Amino acid sequence: MGKKIVVITGSPRKNGNSFAMTDAFIKAAEAKGHTVTRFDAAMMKLGGCRACETCYKTGKACSFDDDFNTIAPAVLEAGTAAGNVPVCRRMIWIRSILQ
Secondary structure, three states, rough: OEEEEEEEOOOOOOHHHHHHHHHHHHHHHHOOOEEEEEEEEHOOOHHHHOOOOOOHHHHHOOOOOHHHHHHHHHHHHHEEEEEEOOOOOHHHHHHHHHO
């Protein structure tokens, strides 16, 4: 039985090297029987943590309605998470998710 894998990319270039590597990874993982869910963070509405701590009170990933509320449950449900960030960027989008 395959694993559930979440892949998060950080590149805004859809035809760049990071996307090509991510596509190859996903293709190989699916060929092995794994289920892959992909999130392209650069194309999503993501804000950083504001340390309001309402997530602890409500159980919702974030009290602010951005796309992190879609990513967080998928990451918690998955057995594996993978990320791909180009070196030339400052990880703006990925940093928002990791916080």
